[in-house]
Amino acid sequence: MHAQAAPLTLPSLREACSQCNLRELCLPMGLSPAELDQLDQLVHVRRRVLRGQHLYRCGDAFESIYAIKTGFFKTDVLLEDGREQVTGFQMAGEILGLDGISTEKHTCNAIALEDSEVCVIPFAELEDYSREIGALQHHFHKVMSREIVRDHGVMMLLGIMRAEERLAAFLLNLSQRFLARGYSPTEFNLRMTRNEIGSYLGLKLETVSRAFSRFQDEGLIKVHQKHIQILDVDGLKKLLSDRRT
Template sequence: MSQPAFAETSSVPIQFVSRSRQRAEAPPALTTVCSSCHLKDLCLPCGMSAPTVERLDGLHFGRRRVKAGQPLYRAGESFQAIYAVRSGTFKSTLGATDGREQVTGFAMAGELMGLDGLAQGRHPSTAVALEDAEICAIPYDHLMELSADSGELQRAVGRLMSREIVREHSLMMLLGSMNAEERLAAFLLNVSQRMKARGWSATEFHLRMSRAEIGSYLGMKLETVSRTFSAFVQQRLLEVDKRHIRILDLEALTRTFEGRLQ
């Protein structure tokens, strides 16, 4: 599947802006701080005490909008920051030796990207916006300086890294032990839970990723993804209108996913 203008589009360097400079310049796009962000209960400040969250407000940071189809960062670029999604949806991909693209994850508002670059100092993956999006870039060096004398912040960073490990394990389980129906049911339930956590409908939502991207993520051919969606419609588990999904029987869909685990 071709990506419009992807080959010619380079990721744009992010300029980190200090809070003191932010207050002096007061640009409208840089007014939100962690302590007042509506996503703080899902993002980096999640579980932190109010004083620690206020310390995060002193971080140098970068903000930018990313157009649909534009890369936030590319594989091989230097690791400088972790990225908090403020709005929109991203996909993460790895390039196979034969030129194919392997989707390794999807990130929504309130979720973080870029931690995979910590090990080697360069990003092994590419992150691309699936719709017009906005991110906050948290410079990793500054975050480490701030956490040097804060055990609470150190634990929060540790939780972020642990979350990446759990995500990798979940993907391995999907690809290694489940049939097509179980994989797609698990994927849809995951999206449902993430929507609910954001205060949105858990049973009716619009998928920002294509069938081909879902198939790449789940290790399924495009035809298999389409056939499995059709099977769920026939079983009256879902209503599907292109990318718009309505879950008709959440409990039955859950049983489809849980069958292999039990």
């Protein structure tokens, strides 16, 4: 079927949830120290996924969800004719695989955009722990709900925004997520190609490229290939609210 990195059993608990610096962004958010110790039992396998490799594919049996420890992913759905809809970009602390719960098969592909490492969370066990730890149960529900809200945001992008609004919203969203992870919100490297951005935003790569150039001409950002510097956050935000009728 498909090449899959060998699962990696944890040699120690040094990197267990309780010690992980992502714990306040990730699934263990808001758990007490005692509860956190319980959670350390849950995550006992980690998996390395090299750039370009699939973490899972559409149609794969669903058994686990994944928390990104390091790296960057995209999820996409492919049509028979080869067209691709990128449904999201995920970074450290975010959860992958929630789509598989409903049918017990994954319904999209998850592909690493850089060398990455994920914590494998066996779903049946997560449900067991959730029944014991109310805070975990509740937080997991929040994670799923957040994904639904995020999807609604993407629908708005795709349904009612024009090209430049979409790209501005995209940049601002990345910016915030980098900030939340302690990185610069104004200067970062894109991990995805123009084509992937376009596929996410419902645009062609040429349109994405032109919009980047336009933003640069207007002094909103500085772009050099994948390197982005945001010079005028408010200017970008204004693009979102200043919508022509």
